[in-house]
Amino acid sequence: MKDVYLLSGFLGSGKTTLLVKWLTYIKQQGLKPAVIMNELGALGFDSDAVEEDVPLRELLEGCICCSPAEKTEAQIQQILHQEEFDVLLIETTGAAHPVASLDVILSPLFADHFDFKGIVTVVDAVRFLERDKLPIQTKALFFEQIKHGHLLVLNKVDVVDSEELEEVQFSLSQLNAKAKIVPTTYSTVDFSQLQHLAPSLSAHKPMRVGMELTLGTRLEVLSSSFPQYAVEEWIQSLSETVYRVKGYIQLPSTSKPHLFQYAYGMTQWMQEDVNVKTQLVVIGENLTACPTLETYQVLSTLKKIYPERERLTSLSTASDIDQVIDDELLDVQTHPRTRQTLEQKNEQLRQKVTLLDCSKWEEEYFLRKVTERFNELSTRFAQ
């Protein structure tokens, strides 16, 4: 696993200055760094700051969040497979939202390669003092970068006085109580403190970012194909706190998986010509309350079978759903439970599904699930 850091911060705050010092530190530790830089303009002038022995990829004419996903991923993939390195630093443009950048790193393509270490946000002290001069949208982004940082490098303190510095520090801690604030001049940071920034995301644990946000990630491995409409229905059902879904989905009608993306209320499907694992990465808050695609699918069929059961609306996890199917198959009223009663209940449940007004795919998907549970439960009963 390679360590990955995101370097965020507003335009001109001192990210490149920090990057150069960071690279020196990594090399001094006997490790090999690599860099991905994002430039808004057509020329990668910041990349001149990176010495030639450091593998570098640039994403020009856009940023890591808004350049086409394949291009960004391709760059990371390229550097991953073509270069030897231990630590990857990704400098976002000053105009990038850190969560949008984060989701590129958390792409299912890289789940097995990267250990995401955290977001370092550089804050320009002067800019912060003058934040109210920024347009509303820009100020919102500026604040977002601060809220999501695991470490806030409060830079350019040489050009503010001690009173102003105190004021900025106080306001930053109001915006992001969790992050450590390090006042610096020319981004001179003690890099040894960067090792333990963020809790591991690869373990799918929620990551505390900012005062209010608890960003979590979830990897959903898909064991079946899904028609487009079923995925779209699931997306519609998700709460507004799911910010991003991205991954590969096999449609029943095609030979290779589609790249699927969801962000800010919009979905995108792209035909891919690669054989990749079908899995999704979901990024958002309070994810445990959001059913996975597979769980949602079984749940929506169960609701059609039992429209009167209010309890179904509160279910969200796979084990909740297994429990409902198990209850049906085991028929809690019937004693003693035998293999024979299990088979009868299984047949009844199958009959109910075939009578539903649903697609052939949905029927088959649900019956597969029932078969899985039936097989699991059968082992508990003697012949």
Ligand SMILES: Nc1nc2c(ncn2[C@@H]2O[C@H](COP(=O)(O)OP(=O)(O)OP(=O)(O)O)[C@@H](O)[C@H]2O)c(=O)[nH]1
């Ligand atoms: N006075 C002062 N200037 C600084 C400090 N840190 C950086 N600068 C200057 O600020 C300017 C911007 O620094 P960069 O490191 O290029 O900032 P950046 O965030 O990479 O900029 P973008 O690429 O636009 O996002 C440069 O001219 C730096 O020399 C500081 O602590 N004090």
